[in-house]
Structures are given as structure tokens and as C-alpha cells.
Amino acid sequence: MTNLDIDSLLKRGVAEIIVEEEMRELLRSGKKLRLKEGFDPSFPDIHLGHMVALRKLRQFQELGHQIVLIVADWTAQIGDPSGMSVTRPMLTLEQVKANAETSMQQFFKIVDKKKTEIRWQSEWFDKFDLSDIIQLTSKFTVAQFLARDDFSARYKAEKPIAITELLYPLLQAYDSVAIKADVEFGGTDQKFNFLVGRELQSMAGQPPQQCFMVPLLVGTDGSQKMSKSLGNYIGVTEPPEQIYGKVMSVPDSLLINYFELVTDVPDAELEEFKQGLDSATANPMVLKKRLAREIITQLYDRKAAADAEQHFERTVQRKEVPDEIAECRLSFKELCPPNISVGIDLSKLLVSTGQAKSRSEANRLIAQGAISIDGEKVTENIIEVKSGCVVRAGKRRFARVIDIDITG
RNA sequence: GGAGGGGUGCCGGAGUGGUUAAUCGGAGCAGACUGUAAAUCUGCCGCCCAAAGGGCUACGUAGGUUCGAAUCCUACCCCCUCCA
Numbered sequence: 110m111t112n113l114d115i116d117s118l119l120k121r122g123v124a125e126i127i128v129e130e131e132m133r134e135l136l137r138s139g140k141k142l143r144l145k146e147g148f149d150p151s152f153p154d155i156h157l158g159h160m161v162a163l164r165k166l167r168q169f170q171e172l173g174h175q176i177v178l179i180v181a182d183w184t185a186q187i188g189d190p191s192g193m194s195v196t197r198p199m200l201t202l203e204q205v206k207a208n209a210e211t212s213m214q215q216f217f218k219i220v221d222k223k224k225t226e227i228r229w230q231s232e233w234f235d236k237f238d239l240s241d242i243i244q245l246t247s248k249f250t251v252a253q254f255l256a257r258d259d260f261s262a263r264y265k266a267e268k269p270i271a272i273t274e275l276l277y278p279l280l281q282a283y284d285s286v287a288i289k290a291d292v293e294f295g296g297t298d299q300k301f302n303f304l305v306g307r308e309l310q311s312m313a314g315q316p317p318q319q320c321f322m323v324p325l326l327v328g329t330d331g332s333q334k335m336s337k338s339l340g341n342y343i344g345v346t347e348p349p350e351q352i353y354g355k356v357m358s359v360p361d362s363l364l365i366n367y368f369e370l371v372t373d374v375p376d377a378e379l380e381e382f383k384q385g386l387d388s389a390t391a392n393p394m395v396l397k398k399r400l401a402r403e404i405i406t407q408l409y410d411r412k413a414a415a416d417a418e419q420h421f422e423r424t425v426q427r428k429e430v431p432d433e434i435a436e437c438r439l440s441f442k443e444l445c446p447p448n449i450s451v452g453i454d455l456s457k458l459l460v461s462t463g464q465a466k467s468r469s470e471a472n473r474l475i476a477q478g479a480i481s482i483d484g485e486k487v488t489e490n491i492i493e494v495k496s497g498c499v500v501r502a503g504k505r506r507f508a509r510v511i512d513i514d515i516t517g
Numbered sequence: 518g519g520a521g522g523g524g525u526g527c528c529g530g531a532g533u534g535g536u537u538a539a540u541c542g543g544a545g546c547a548g549a550c551u552g553u554a555a556a557u558c559u560g561c562c563g564c565c566c567a568a569a570g571g572g573c574u575a576c577g578u579a580g581g582u583u584c585g586a587a588u589c590c591u592a593c594c595c596c597c598u599c600c601a
Contacts, residue, residue: 268596268597329554331555332543339544341544353554355554357553357555358553359554362555362556363555393553394551394553394555395552395553397553398553425553425554426552446567447567454567467563467564467565469563469565470546470562472568474547477547477548478547479546479547479548490568491567502547503548504547
């Protein structure tokens with residue numbers, strides 16, 4: 110492997126490597142490395158934020174290195190305190206197992222399953238007894254752990270820290286010992302856990318692992334890290350049109366960052382984009398469309414990306430009706446208010462089609478002029494509706510309503 | 518074990534007897550605008566009712582005082598800090 114290859118591998122989309130020089134040395138040595146990637150099955154969905162590290166892993170995999178995927182079934186029960194301002198709820202073993210299955214499928218959308226070794230934490234932790242735990246915990250001090258950023262922040266803010274949370278880094282670190290990891294991959298929020306792993310490996314007489322940290326991807330809100338619990342995420346299994354839309358809603362300021370972290374668009378081209386944006390000669394919308402296509406192509410294929418783009422242009426840009434609209438079959442008679450011979454209660458209809466969560470919300474939508482039927486804006490609550498017409502709520506919620514009283 | 522502080526809507530966080538379904542910020546939704554589901558501006562933002570009106574449920578939980586409570590009292594639960 111040339112120095113040039115090593116440079117691009119260790120540069121783009123990388124936040125920090127500890128210790129970088131040792132990492133280069135390992136790569137030059139030609140040794141097949143054991144790359145540890147833990148994943149927390151607390152949440153069964155993998156999103157673009159996870160993709161940053163996973164894409165890196167795949168690159169290493171293509172170079173012939175061995176990925177060791179650790180299903181963190183034990184630590185998931187504790188709840189990772191990383192970057193958290195509150196204690197996470199503990200999960201039961203059953204929940205964890207179920208989540209693990211679904212997230213693993215998503216994991217292998219990006220990484221090659223055939224070249225991955227899968228290990229469950231329970232393989233070693235199920236055998237742990239109290240003396241093992243005491244031995245493990247005795248190696249570190251409270252002060253060391255409180256030095257960690259999120260713990261100290263919570264401590265200062267007088268927020269609770271469960272004792273089990275202090276166990277989390279220890280268990281994760283022990284995983285590195287158990288599988289003899291050469292490198293551990295993850296986001297920068299994992300730094301503390303990774304370093305504990307290094308120490309524990311040294312204590313166990315193993316060469317300490319390298320810590321490979323990728324930047325945290327900012328979520329669609331443009332301010333906080335992408336995470337499921339914040340609701341600012343783009344899931345890898347979401348339908349293409351939805352991914353497309355969500356990508357388009359990412360703030361313009363994050364465009365380059367996204368290209369860099371979750372696409373293979375070459376650095377030289379990114380430089381052009383950057384200049385174009387700075388000098389206002391490039392249209393951010395056009396670049397963002399490219400970004401959306403790139404991402405969908407990776408997760409699905411070219412066709413899905415093209416279709417999603419068409420859908421977006423049609424429904425959002427040209428405000429037209431999409432080709433496929435969900436049909437709702439319901440009885441108009443039941444939607445008819447008592448003592449009125451013609452027309453139906455529109456707010457009831459909107460709740461029945463699922464376009465509004467409650468009648469209060471439906472009434473608000475009507476009052477705000479968000480509802481149209483076959484392209485005609487509606488502001489009346491009681492209205493005559495033909496079977497087969499298209500009801501639109503806001504920009505994206507469509508339903509074709511069929512009167513089962515007529516069609517049977 | 519003792520002393521003190523605190524639990525408010527999706528989140529943060531005001532409010533300490535009465536137009537308070539609850540200031541404000543964020544999120545979300547809608548409308549306008551736009552080269553984008555970016556940005557910006559405006560509005561909405563508990564639920565139910567044939568509704569410019571009415572009703573119900575809500576401020577940790579359960580009771581109580583009062584014409585009237587998120588606000589006062591009692592008990593309980595939970596969290597934080599300090600002392601031991």
C-alpha cells in the first residue's frame with residue numbers, strides 16, 4: 110500500500126486517529142488487521158450518521174482487513190451514556206435481541222457481510238461473575254471516569270448518573286480485549302470508551318488498539334448530531350422518496366460536509382463545489398439534488414434515485430399530484446353530520462384517511478387553507494365530496510377517497 | 518440518617534390562589550415567498566362536540582382547603598446537592 114493511498118484513507122472523513130503514526134505503521138506492515146466496530150442495538154435503525162464510520166470500514170475491508178462486528182447486547186441493556194444528557198432507559202434482553210436482527214441487516218447494506226466476523230458480547234459476558242466484575246472495575250477510578258466530558262457535564266448540571274453507566278466504558282473496553290482488536294472504529298463521542306479499551310488491553314498484555322474516529326454527522330436540523338432520539342435523522346431503510354426529501358431539507362451550509370462524509374464524490378470535485386458555492390455561481394439546490402441521488406444510489410440503486418428525484422420535482426417543485434396515491438375506502442354516510450342531507454364533515458374525513466391526527470388538527474388545517482380536493486382549495490368544514498377524488502393536506506399528504514356506499 | 522433544593526405541555530424553561538389550555542425559546546405543522554422539504558416572514562401548535570359557541574382533560578401521585586388551585590395544606594413517589 111502506497112503512502113498516497115494511506116493518506117486518503119486516513120484523511121477524508123476522519124476526525125482523529127490515536128495514534129496516527131502507529132496506524133500508518135500497521136497499514137504499511139501489510140498485516141491483516143482486526144477492525145472492531147461495536148453497534149448498539151438499543152435502536153434498531155441505522156441512519157446516515159452511522160454510515161460515516163461504516164463507509165470507512167468498508168474501505169478497509171476492500172483492502173483485505175477483517176471487520177469484527179460486536180453486537181453490544183449487554184451494554185445496550187445499560188444504555189450508552191455517550192453524548193447523552195440523561196440516563197437512557199434500560200432495555201430487556203428480548204428487546205435487544207429483536208433489535209439486533211433488524212439493525213444487522215441494515216449494517217450489511219454498507220458493509221460486506223461475507224467478510225465480517227459477528228460476535229455477541231454475551232459470548233464472554235454471560236460467563237462473567239461478581240469477581241470478574243470487581244476485578245474489572247478495580248482497574249479504574251471514579252475521578253478518571255468523571256473526567257469524561259458527558260459525565261462531568263451531567264454531574265455539574267446536577268443531573269443523575271446511574272452507576273451502571275460507569276460500567277458501560279468498561280464493558281466496551283473489555284470487548285477489545287476479548288476479540289484482540291487492532292483498531293476500533295466509531296464517532297468522536299466514543300473517544301473515552303476507546304481509550305479505556307487501550308488501557309485495558311495494555312493491562313492484559315495486548316498491544317493497545319488504534320482509535321479511529323470519524324466526525325459526527327449533523328442532523329437534518331442543522332445543529333445537533335444526527336440521532337434517532339432527536340428525530341433529525343435519515344434512516345438507511347427509509348423509502349427513497351423520503352430520503353430524497355429529507356436530504357433536500359438539510360441546510361445548505363451542510364452540503365459539502367455531507368458530500369465529504371457520506372459520498373464517494375472525489376475531493377477535486379468537492380473543491381469545485383465549494384468554490385461554486387462561495388462565489389454563488391453554483392446553485393445549492395442542484396448540488397443538493399446530486400447529494401440526494403448519490404446517497405440513494407448507495408442504499409438502493411440508480412433507478413430508485415432517479416425515481417425519487419422525479420417524485421420530488423413533481424410534488425414539491427411543481428406542486429403536482431404524485432402518480433401513486435394511497436386509496437382510502439370509507440363510508441361517506443358515516444362522515445355525514447346528522448341533520449344534514451348533503452355533504453360530509455371534512456375534518457372527520459381527514460382523520461379517517463390518516464391525514465390528520467385528530468379532528469382538532471384537521472380543523473386547524475382547514476382553517477389554514479392547507480386542504481384541497483382535486484386541486485381546489487377548501488375552507489368549508491361541511492362539503493360535498495365525490496367518490497374517487499384526491500384529497501391533499503399540506504404539501505405531502507395525499508389520499509384518494511372511495512365511497513364504499515356507492516361501490517359496495 | 519440529617520439539612521436544603523427540585524419535579525410544569527414533544528424538549529428546555531416561566532409562572533407561586535382568579536380572563537392561565539398555562540409567558541417565552543426550540544422542535545413540529547400550515548401559509549406566503551423561493552432556484553430546494555435551505556433561508557426568511559406570518560400564523561397555528563391538548564382533546565371532543567353539525568362549532569365564530571360549548572364541553573372535557575392537563576402542571577410527579579393521591580387526597581384536602583376554597584366560590585375558584587399549577588399555585589395553599591397533608592401523605593406518598595422520584596431526582597439533585599451538602600453533611601455523616
